[in-house]
Amino acid sequence: MASEKSSIPNFAPTPTFWWIALGVLLLTQILFRSHLLSIPFERDEGEYAYLGQLVLQGVPPFQDAANMKLPGTNLMYALFMVVFGQSVWGIHLGLLCMSLGTMTLLYLAFRRFYNPLVGILAVGLYSLMSLSIPVLGFAAHATHFIVFFMAAGWLALVYFAEKPQAKQAFIAGLLFGLSFLMKQQALFYVAFGGLFILATLYFQKKLTVASALPYVSRYLAGVALPYLLLVLWLVASGTFGAFWFWTVQYASSYAGGAEAKSIPTLFGQAFFPLFTEFPLFWILGLAGFRILFWGNYTPFQKTIALLFGALSLVSVLPGFYFRYHYTILFLPALGLLFALSLDVAVQHLTTATRYPFWPFLPLGLFVLVGLTFYADNEGYLNSTPPEGISRQVYTGNAFAESPRIARYIQQRTLPTDKIAVLGSEPQLFVYSGRRSATRHIYTYGLMEDQPYNLRMQEEMILDIEKAKPKFIVYYGISASWIQRVRSPLRIFQWSDQYLTKNYVLSGAADVRR
Incomplete structure (x- = not known):
């Protein structure tokens, strides 16, 4: 006024x-x-x-x-x-x-x-x-x-x-x-x-x-x-x-x-x-x-x-x-x-x-x-270098490591190949230029205490089994899942068996603190 x-x-x-x-x-x-x-x-x-x-x-x-x-x-x-x-x-x-x-x-x-x-x-x-x-x-x-x-x-x-x-x-x-x-x-x-x-x-x-x-x-x-x-x-x-x-x-x-x-x-x-x-x-x-x-x-x-x-x-x-x-x-x-x-x-x-x-x-x-x-x-x-800021702010996360993980995948796949990420790390798809094998680019919903959690886990499993992605990246850090007391464990039980049977370990990355 x-x-x-x-x-x-x-x-x-x-x-x-x-x-x-x-x-x-x-x-x-x-x-x-x-x-x-x-x-x-x-x-x-x-x-x-x-x-x-x-x-x-x-x-x-x-x-x-x-x-x-x-x-x-x-x-x-x-x-x-x-x-x-x-x-x-x-x-x-x-x-x-x-x-x-x-x-x-x-x-x-x-x-x-x-x-x-x-x-x-x-x-x-x-x-x-x-x-x-x-x-x-x-x-x-x-x-x-x-x-x-x-x-x-x-x-x-x-x-x-x-x-x-x-x-x-x-x-x-x-x-x-x-x-x-x-x-x-x-x-x-x-x-x-x-x-x-x-x-x-x-x-x-x-x-x-x-x-x-x-x-x-x-x-x-x-x-x-x-x-x-x-x-x-x-x-x-x-x-x-x-x-x-x-x-x-x-x-x-x-x-x-x-x-x-x-x-x-x-x-x-x-x-x-x-x-x-x-x-x-x-x-x-x-x-x-x-x-x-x-x-x-x-x-x-x-x-x-x-x-x-x-x-x-x-x-x-x-x-x-x-x-x-x-x-x-x-x-x-x-x-x-x-x-x-x-x-x-x-x-x-x-x-x-x-x-x-x-x-x-x-x-x-x-x-x-x-x-x-x-x-x-x-x-x-x-x-402070940008990666250093990321590590300081997001302790226990792998955001600063994501570009290098993505380059590793990019060098070993074709643009038409799909990858799967077991965790909540969609930035990998952006860096690598590869599409997700599953619609579930976050796993938080799969862990939440809500009526659709098990359904979402089954959907993710079916998506991955159908797509047969060239790479599967498994994030074993708690911040990528936020598992709760009543979270269904189906996705973990399945991944233990599926990865052992169908994939070989190609690389590992540590989270720097």
Whole structure:
């Protein structure tokens, strides 16, 4: 919302100053991420990259590989591969571009709806925290893609608030619909967009069924359009049945949640490293839920900040798995609340002293936090080799070893040969350029305490026996399986017999720590 339409004083020295500040943040992001471009794929990235490769080869989603996530991120990977090449470097360069776009969109949205100081501080927090190790910020997870389209939708909503139009509501819905297509967790962002539209009409005293219907219906149509186009594609490709099973039936059992006794541990593992890295951001950000009421903001602006913060926080919670990268979904809202907390302080100091330089105080504070972040992470951001970063972050995994394993396979197979991986390591298919002999490129689902686990094991067994892959790679590391107390053991019993009878040991790789 334009500053002259609210009671917020405009503290910007000049518009040029704020654009320079944004440019510095973008340049810093480029410098920091440039060292991280060659970090080997982890398994989620391997999954997206392999599925993206299949799309580029003309294979529709869910035909040759099982996946419970909506395929939007796979399609973005495919786009990056076309533009930047089918490599780790190319995918991470795409992530860099996506991060720069997200930062710019968030700044434009928050600057217009609040003020430039809020925009810069919020984007500054997002730029550092989304890059950090505690959220696995170097990896191109779906959460980065969700936030990009959400940020674009946020900006569209700001324009809608200034001049409500059905067309603008549709554009906002379309962008939030694309965010949902990246992964189902964006559903909470979709809800935020709808509530933003209703709040706009309410505070403009236009909220009646008759007045709201054109805007809400257009918004929902925009949200639904990407999903409906996907469904039409899958129906035409004959893979809708598999899509429905994996993204609805199986995903529902997965979203049922982690074991209750493990929830505190999962939360602690995800939250405390990030809090320790950025305590000031968390304290002022969470306090922003209360502090913003002391600021010179309109009721509309306060309501939107609360809605955005609450729904973004809830988006991290589904299943209570607390994956490290899930927190990225909360970072734009945390940045906004953090920025509002400092902006309130600037407002009160300026009113009390009438000095115009107070906005530079929070900016200086942020610079100090940024310098501390760099000093604490100099190796990560500058000197530690990419493989070394992978080994440090993913202890007990074989991501750094995957390229060499894949080269060994590639040198001893034809492009038409298939391979099987007993474990959750889809990055091997990407590196080797060989297709999977089974649709199950993850074995986590086979181990989960859910009603389809034994069925999935039998499917994997039948797929492998039918395909007779040239190589079978067995991962004997716990992180590749996450076996549970009640996990069926059929796949292990079968593999012991099948491998002994039909294959000979060709090579072995140790996991370096």
